[in-house]
Amino acid sequence: MMNDYTGVLIFLIIAIGFVAIMFSVSYVLRPSKPDLKKLLPYECGNIVNEDARGLVSVKYYLIAIIFVLFDVETAFMFPWAVVFRDFGMFGLIEMAIFLLIILIGFCYAWKKGALEWD
């Protein structure tokens, strides 16, 4: 019935319970007097003239794509890091080739200016 992940499950339940209790306590205690101006999006007192959800700079998309590349790479490297000693030189060279391919892509992105912010 119990295994390694029982503790994780208990902490999930504790977290949900904590949030539920605090939200309901605050629901009981807090006042609720909404009015039209109070519920406007906060803009330091300016009159809100348009929806905030507009276009996002393309820089952020580039960062997200490069991130996916490198995060998948690190995901591959975790199992490798645990066992690479058993493979000796072979494991090292194999990972070096993998890294080299990734690095070429990284240098290309750098050269193309994907990492510049101006």
Place this chain on the structure above:
Amino acid sequence: MALLLLILESLLIFVFILLFCVAYIILAERKILGHMQGRFGPMHTGWHGMLQPIADILKCLIKENIMPTAADKIVFILAPVMSILPAIMCLAVIPFSKNIYAADLNIGVLYLLALGSLGVYGVATCGWAGNSKYGLLGSIRSTAQLISYEVPMGLAVLGPVMMARSLNLIKIVEAQKSFWYILIQPVGFFIFVVCSAAETNRIPFDLPEAETELVAGFHVEYSGFKFVAFFLAEYMHMFVTSAMAAILFLGGWKGPFFPGPIWFMIKVYSFLVLYIWARGTFPRYRYDQLMQLGWKFLLPLSLANLVLTSIGIVIFG
């Protein structure tokens, strides 16, 4: 019976961290920052402001809940929950000593990194849900920052993992019996500390909150307990990254004279004080500098560190 004990232990760990690593660290932060600037910090609630955290929680609980008319209601409520759930779940695998932990996972390091990055969803959705320009700007910035610094952080963590040949946190500490990994991984340690400051949105990398330009950043529309949820999540993340640094680089609970948990807490607290100290010392980075530091300096540095470490391990065994 064993299950009951485990539940009790988990509850104790949670309450302990909530009180002494979150609530009183917030007070300590205000006190230390105050003294650094020649003020006293909170003084009126209790002796030298000792009851301030309780007063803060009570105050936030009785604040009105503001739900902006333009907000996406369901996402607006879910975002703080999505932010705090992974932060609390991270605590499950932290080993305070050889026997004090809630879960002993084979993939402890991966678990911490994975749940740490799940926090991005809370940040990304909360700015979008609130439909405020400040909030949206803050959350987009924050998302880009969090994912940028996650990569060098993951690579820096690989150093100790390679040397201990395990992803299990307890085994990593046990492997540091003769020496701490900071001695042979100083670069990895440096990268980890910088990245953990960025991952927890602390000064000098607190761009998502940048009070002077974005008011309060991504959680500008939030009030009452929803705001507290973001706040608690940030401090729990601080605790978790400090604990990770202590476990991976500083030998966890190992140390002379005192019992294990005390050594562990000493190491964790010195990290937390380091964060606070940095907040009192450094100015904020500019956003382009922040991204350049992450991608053009820390990432190549961590890759080089990784390659050198692996070559060293293969050569010297």
